[in-house]
Amino acid sequence: MPTRSARTAWTGSLQDGNGKVELASSQAGTYDVSFPKRSAEEAGGATSPEELIAAAHSACYAMALSGEIARAGGTPQALDVSADVSLGEDPAGGFKLTGITLKVRGEVDGLDADGFATAAQAAKEGCPVSKALTGVEITLDAALES
Numbered sequence: 001m002p003t004r005s006a007r008t009a010w011t012g013s014l015q016d017g018n019g020k021v022e023l024a025s026s027q028a029g030t031y032d033v034s035f036p037k038r039s040a041e042e043a044g045g046a047t048s049p050e051e052l053i054a055a056a057h058s059a060c061y062a063m064a065l066s067g068e069i070a071r072a073g074g075t076p077q078a079l080d081v082s083a084d085v086s087l088g089e090d091p092a093g094g095f096k097l098t099g100i101t102l103k104v105r106g107e108v109d110g111l112d113a114d115g116f117a118t119a120a121q122a123a124k125e126g127c128p129v130s131k132a133l134t135g136v137e138i139t140l141d142a143a144l145e146s
Contacts, residue, residue, distance in 0.1 A: 057133070
């Protein structure tokens with residue numbers, strides 16, 4: 001299996017510095033990062049590790065769920081997956097990820113609501129990004145749409 005890479009060029013201190021993170025493997029883009037924008041309510045045009053983790057988690061989960069639906073005998077027509085990753089203070093000092101919420105709405109042929117919920121939970125547990133983030137509470141909000 002492949003390895004994917006990203007790199008960050010950083011200058012300055014934590015509070016006054018900034019950087020650029022590059023999606024090196026795909027060359028899909030280079031994005032600004034800074035700690036003040038990372039810890040603010042508004043991103044101000046910069047990305048953050050939490051947003052990048054959310055992107056990775058939502059994409060990975062969508063793929064995992066598509067596979068679980070097929071294993072359960074269904075056919076996914078459309079999956080809308082979002083991931084919200086929260087940053088907060090760590091009682092031990094510094095900061096930590098305080099939670100992740102996965103939300104999925106699906107249009108699926110061949111599964112009822114219970115079958116979809118079972119597939120959604122299995123995907124949460126089997127998704128490689130979920131497995132990598134086992135130290136963070138991950139909640140799931142999954143529902144079929146008509």
